[in-house]
Amino acid sequence: MARETNEKGSDSGNTTPRRRAKADIREVGGRRLQPSTLMMGHGYDPMLSEGALKPPIFLTSTFVFESAAAGKRHFEGVTGKRPGGAEGLVYSRFNGPNQEILEDRLGIWEDAEEALSFSSGMSAIATVMLASVRPGDTIIHSSPLYAATETLIGKILGRFGVHWLDFPAGATRAEIDAVMMRAASGRVAMIYLESPANPTNALVDVEAVRASRDATFPAEARPPIIIDNTFLGPLWQKPLIHGADMVIYSLTKYAGGHSDLVAGGAVGSKAVIDPVRAMRNTIGTILDPHSAWMLLRSLETLELRMTRAGENAAKVCAWLRDHPKVERLNYLGFLDEGSRQADIFNRHCTGAGSTFSLYLKGGEREAFAFLDALKIAKLAVSLGGTETLASHPAAMTHLSVPDARKAALDIGDNLVRISIGVEDAGDLIADFEQALDMV
Structure with missing residues (x-):
């Protein structure tokens, strides 16, 4: 994460325009500032960059040492x-001003100690796994997972x-x-979760997974719990407070x-992030500065966009x-009261999100x-954009998943995944109505 500077912008011998002297204000008048406020300037002091209101894009491959x-x-x-990590900027495969400011702000949403940025979601997942696994290890994971994640675990790491061993997303503690007991005879590298699951929207009980892990493995051999929180985070679900060690x-x-x-x-936490940082430094999966700068722009409106889409x-x-051509709808706002999924939702989530599974007749x-x-x-x-998107997982994102496994995971030919954007809701309903008329 970006480090403090003195008033002249000097950081342990490395002078850089992005170093902050006064930009780490987290409370005003005794009030703790909210993430939506901190996204506007945390980690950046305009006076260290010629007064520029927004951080410049630092397009450089290397940095000059004092x-x-x-x-x-x-x-x-x-x-x-x-120990302790880099004290300053070294080379753009390791760190950079835009990436460090971004990482400062990413950690705020979940009150995390450390954060890292990567060139894609899959490069984040791959780097985390490469930093953790050894030949002969087992990865325990929930199912279904994003198809590329399943491919990485089952085919590439295999x-x-x-x-690997898996359990269904909605699994009970038993x-x-x-x-866990089946895997405990060997070394378990990690417990990897995806909740809600892609594309079924099924929730994983993170608290039950944490309790099961702690009861099964001795403290010195407990594998980290890592969760892909893309569908609901960081606004509607914060897995670190429910027992996860790392969120992707x-x-x-x-x-x-x-x-x-x-x-x-x-x-x-720093303990789980540091080995991943070392792996990222080696294989070079860090995010580029321009994309980091664009994300800084986007984080300013994250809460507004997600709220409207939800x-x-x-x-x-x-x-x-209730449309006659709809068989069922896997939307987290419609979970049956008293069901296990509703119980998980009530304990883990603060919103139903804007991505759901539509099963047509x-x-x-x-x-x-x-x-x-x-x-x-x-x-x-894709999902989570300002525009509404619709896709066919069985023929697109999950095409490579064997048919038998797709059937077991409820990824049928009648499944359409929809991500709602920020358009007018009435206009979207009119669009879905005329499209269903064509079915």
């Missing part, structure tokens, strides 16, 4: 020879002797315990929010719920007819 001794200190930190994001989605960048992020989704789903033909008839909603993968 002295040879300073350069040595910085490399000792970057390489891990000296080539290097890494095994079901989770059974999988595709920042392409809600954080970026305008479908114009690709990025990933990870937040958590309100729109509630209105659209209320209309879709019929199969691929009906789903394709609906998608092809949309006028306002765009036929595209």
